[in-house]
Every structure is written in structure tokens, then in C-alpha cells.
Amino acid sequence: MLKKQIGQIKVIYMRMDLVIELLDSPGQLIKALEPISSLGANLVTVIHKRDYKNDNGNVPVQLTIEGEHEDLKNVVNRFEELGFTIIEMDGVVKKEKITTIFFGHIVDQDLRDTMDRINEIDGVVIVAFDIKLNGEEKSTALINIEADIGLKQTVFNRIAEIAEEKELLVINEV
Amino acid sequence: MDECKVIIMGFGSVGQGVANALSMKRDLIKDKTGVDIKVVAAADSSSSAISQDGLDEELLVKTKKEEGKLSAYPEFGSDKNGADVLDAVEYDCLIEATPTNIKDAEPALSLTLKAFEQGKDVVTSNKGHLALKFKEVVGAAEEAGVEFKYEASVGGSMPIINFTRDTLSSCEIKSIKGILNGTTNYILSRMTSEGSEYEVILKESQELGIAETDPTQDVEGIDAACKTVILANSLLGIDATYSDVKVEGISNINSQAIELAKKDDYLIKLIAEVSPDNLQVSPRLVKRGSSYDVSGTLNMATIKTDLADEVSVIGLGAGSLETASAMLTDLISILKNKN
Numbered sequence: 319m320l321k322k323q324i325g326q327i328k329v330i331y332m333r334m335d336l337v338i339e340l341l342d343s344p345g346q347l348i349k350a351l352e353p354i355s356s357l358g359a360n361l362v363t364v365i366h367k368r369d370y371k372n373d374n375g376n377v378p379v380q381l382t383i384e385g386e387h388e389d390l391k392n393v394v395n396r397f398e399e400l401g402f403t404i405i406e407m408d409g410v411v412k413k414e415k416i417t418t419i420f421f422g423h424i425v426d427q428d429l430r431d432t433m434d435r436i437n438e439i440d441g442v443v444i445v446a447f448d449i450k451l452n453g454e455e456k457s458t459a460l461i462n463i464e465a466d467i468g469l470k471q472t473v474f475n476r477i478a479e480i481a482e483e484k485e486l487l488v489i490n491e492v
Numbered sequence: 493m494d495e496c497k498v499i500i501m502g503f504g505s506v507g508q509g510v511a512n513a514l515s516m517k518r519d520l521i522k523d524k525t526g527v528d529i530k531v532v533a534a535a536d537s538s539s540s541a542i543s544q545d546g547l548d549e550e551l552l553v554k555t556k557k558e559e560g561k562l563s564a565y566p567e568f569g570s571d572k573n574g575a576d577v578l579d580a581v582e583y584d585c586l587i588e589a590t591p592t593n594i595k596d597a598e599p600a601l602s603l604t605l606k607a608f609e610q611g612k613d614v615v616t617s618n619k620g621h622l623a624l625k626f627k628e629v630v631g632a633a634e635e636a637g638v639e640f641k642y643e644a645s646v647g648g649s650m651p652i653i654n655f656t657r658d659t660l661s662s663c664e665i666k667s668i669k670g671i672l673n674g675t676t677n678y679i680l681s682r683m684t685s686e687g688s689e690y691e692v693i694l695k696e697s698q699e700l701g702i703a704e705t706d707p708t709q710d711v712e713g714i715d716a717a718c719k720t721v722i723l724a725n726s727l728l729g730i731d732a733t734y735s736d737v738k739v740e741g742i743s744n745i746n747s748q749a750i751e752l753a754k755k756d757d758y759l760i761k762l763i764a765e766v767s768p769d770n771l772q773v774s775p776r777l778v779k780r781g782s783s784y785d786v787s788g789t790l791n792m793a794t795i796k797t798d799l800a801d802e803v804s805v806i807g808l809g810a811g812s813l814e815t816a817s818a819m820l821t822d823l824i825s826i827l828k829n830k831n
Contacts, residue, residue, distance in 0.1 A: 419753060421745075460755070462756070487744050490774075491758075492669055492763050
């Protein structure tokens with residue numbers, strides 16, 4: 319934190335590190351940088367490597383911005399309004415929760431393998447697993463997953479792949 | 493135009509609803525459009541009643557209810573049926589309410605195309621021809637320069653097609669997700685509130701007349717899939733047909749799945765998803781208290797747009813007068829365009 323004296327008014331400046339995701343198309347970076355100065359914050363660093371992409375095909379951009387607390391908050395809100403996904407804020411990776419239900423021969427169809435194949439996705443972890451067994455009949459399980467922002471589709475794809483292979487019915491969130 | 497002669501084809505629950513609604517709303521339609529509605533023919537699957545001077549709607553319904561067929565209509569009863577009725581009388585608009593047929597779309601397809609050839613407007617509640625041959629049917633109407641309206645085919649009284657087209661006309665439609673089948677929503681709602689098994693609730697629903705004796709179309713998601721196709725074509729411009737929809741019904745849903753979902757504050761609903769990269773009907777988890785949390789036989793849809801973000805509609809998805817309300821709205825809008 320940095321204190322600057324402007325006349326008689328003390329203004330507290332803060333820095334914030336952000337990682338946001340941009341679509342890989344022309345003009346996206348300009349669109350992201352524009353609100354920073356217009357909302358009264360300063361851009362300190364920007365790292366934008368277009369040939370590095372996340373699993374979903376979007377380009378992550380690291381930004382460090384500086385300004386008054388209120389201004390920084392406005393920038394973050396503006397990013398969200400513009401539809402940019404903030405995947406990391408001040409070193410903390412933002413997570414999203416995914417809930418799904420499986421119905422079928424979940425245990426017989428190698429439950430450990432099912433869980434491993436979801437957990438092995440980088441940035442994805444199963445945090446809860448609740449199963450109802452029904453003798454020899456098909457069982458039902460509810461799974462809670464935490465995934466880094468932007469990985470939801472990757473998780474859904476993996477679940478669909480496992481379900482098809484193991485003949486499980488999947489009930490995903492809408 | 494100061495008089496509109498209509499033929500009601502199909503005289504089951506929907507056709508009778510139209511007759512009743514017309515007799516209730518004759519004055520309102522006259523006020524709104526300046527047009528008198530005259531029913532010149534009504535037909536069930538084997539017979540009809542035909543009179544160029546107009547039939548009495550209440551007597552049509554009474555005859556059908558008491559005698560079982562329209563040929564028993566005093567003086568004007570006839571053994572003519574199907575396409576022959578369209579040749580037997582002079583008319584302006586066909587109100588087509590025959591049952592949906594998802595195999596070959598008949599008799600709706602032939603009746604509708606014939607009406608177009610005769611230069612007549614058509615209002616339908618049917619899903620078969622729209623789900624199987626949307627482009628062909630809509631194309632034929634355009635070619636003939638007539639109006640073809642099908643609000644009642646999706647969601648019964650719930651406004652969706654005209655609403656999205658007219659009221660959200662400034663917006664690009666990104667996707668539509670919703671509950672488009674009342675029977676399955678009723679079954680799932682009761683399974684959730686009572687903790688009972690699927691088979692038990694299905695049987696009770698059949699006894700109550702909410703589910704059909706053969707519930708396949710509803711519970712296997714076929715009905716919702718037809719509606720998915722209609723919305724995809726009419727509102728998102730996706731050239732799709734019935735076979736393009738991934739369909740999974742609710743017959744595999746058990747009380748355990750519902751119980752597990754409940755623990756995490758979710759409900760299980762049969763959701764139709766219409767988006768350029770996904771046409772799907774399947775059981776999904778929806779948050780309790782969200783716009784998808786509607787129970788009983790209600791239908792709902794959330795329309796995702798570019799400017800207005802999300803807009804949701806809710807309404808009764810079936811029922812005689814409810815479905816007729818959508819058909820009358822279509823008729824009124826045709827009459828307004830004419831005058």
C-alpha cells in the first residue's frame with residue numbers, strides 16, 4: 319500500500335493483481351484495458367501472450383492495476399459487466415461449484431476410475447460424493463465438484479464421456 | 493374484411509375449447525378487430541357438421557359430448573371428414589386442432605398444405621408437422637402468401653413464440669431453456685413433495701387424467717422434443733428436425749435421485765434446451781427458488797437474449813380453454829393484420 323499526499327488530502331492507493339480471460343479475437347485486449355483508465359485506476363503491468371490458451375480456448379491476461387479502493391472495485395465490476403471472466407484475484411484462484419447426479423451401476427463400473435478421471439483434470443477436484451445403494455439394482459450418486467473458473471465445460475465433457483462409456487444417466491445442472 | 497369464416501378441424505379437447513372460447517369471446521373479437529367470426533364447419537376424426545350460414549358453437553360441443561360424433565349435429569351433420577370438409581364449404585381460416593402425430597404428421601400435414609393451396613390462413617395447435625417438416629410447412633405458407641400461426645403448439649397458454657418474436661423483437665435470442673411438458677412436471681413435482689416412486693405417481697396421474705393411458709410421448713420426452721424443434725426453428729433460426737434433438741425422459745428418475753438433489757437444495761426437472769450448439773431434452777438439476785422452480789402442470793421458459801439478458805415466462809401448458817386462448821390470440825392477430 320502506498321500513501322501519496324496530494325495537497326492536504328491523503329489518498330490511499332492500492333494494487334490489485336488480476337487474471338482475466340479474453341476471447342481469442344481482435345480488439346478484446348483494448349476492450350479490457352479501456353475501463354481501467356476511464357474509471358480512474360492506473361495500469362501497472364499487463365502480460366498478454368496470445369499463443370498461450372486455456373482449455374476453453376480463451377486467452378488469460380495478467381493485469382496489475384493501481385488506484386483507490388473504490389476505483390479498483392469499479393474496474394472489477396465493469397469487467398464482470400463486459401462479460402470478462404476473472405479467474406484469479408490477488409493470487410486467489412476463483413472456483414465454481416458443479417453439482418451432478420449419476421444413476422446406474424456406479425460401483426460395479428469402477429467407481430475409483432470414475433472419480434480419478436474427474437480429479438485428474440488440472441484445477442478440478444471432487445469435494446463431496448453421496449451415494450445411495452439399492453442392493454443389486456442401479457444406484458444413485460450426487461457429486462459436488464470444484465473447478466477453476468472457465469473449466470465447467472471441460473468437466474461436463476469429461477462427465478459425458480464417462481457416462482456414455484459406463485452407461486450412466488447423468489443429471490447435470492441447467 | 494367484416495366476417496371471417498372458420499373451420500375447426502379436430503374436435504377433441506382443444507377443438508371443443510376453441511368452440512367454447514369463440515362463443516365466449518365473439519363480442520371481444522368484434523370489438524378488437526371489427527370482424528364477426530362464423531364457424532362454418534367443425535370436424536372430428538370420422539364426421540363433421542357443415543353449414544355455410546354458420547353453426548352454433550355450444551351446440552357443436554353438446555352434440556360431440558352427448559352423441560360422440562359431429563354427424564349427429566341437427567340438420568347440418570355430415571359424414572364428410574378430413575380434407576373433404578375443406579372442399580365442402582367456403583372459408584377464410586382453418587383452425588387445425590387434430591392430435592399430434594410424430595410418425596408422419598398426418599392428418600395435420602395434408603390438411604394444412606391443402607388449406608395453403610386454397611389460399612387460406614391456418615392456426616394450429618399441432619406439433620407433428622412442425623417437428624418433422626418445419627421448413628416445408630412454413631415455406632408452403634410463405635409461397636401461398638397466407639398466414640400460418642402456431643403459438644398453441646408450444647406451452648399451451650404460456651406466451652412464448654409471439655412474445656419472443658414481437659415483444660422481444662429488439663433482441664437476438666441466444667438460447668431458450670424451459671419446462672415444456674406439464675405432465676412430467678406434475679409427476680416430478682409430486683415425487684419431490686411426497687417422496688414417492690415414479691410408477692406410483694404415474695399411475696395416479698393417469699387416474700387423474702393428467703397423464704395419458706399411453707404416457708410415452710410425455711414421459712420419454714418426445715412431446716418436449718417436438719416443442720424444442722419448433723422453438724429452434726421459429727425463434728433461433730436453427731434448421732433442425734425431431735431427430736436432431738437428444739432426448740432422455742424421466743422414467744429412470746427414482747426417489748433416491750430426487751432426495752439427493754433435495755439435500756443440496758436442487759430439484760430435478762425435465763428441461764428442454766434450445767441453443768445453437770445444443771438441442772436437448774433431459775432431466776436436469778435446477779436450484780430451488782430459481783425461475784425453473786415451478787411445480788404442478790405449469791410450463792416455463794427462460795429466454796436468454798443479448799440486450800434484455802434473461803426473460804422468463806410461466807403459464808399453464810395444457811388444458812382445453814388454455815390452449816384455445818393461444819389459438820384465439822393467433823386468430824385475432826391474423827384479423828388485425830388483414831384490416
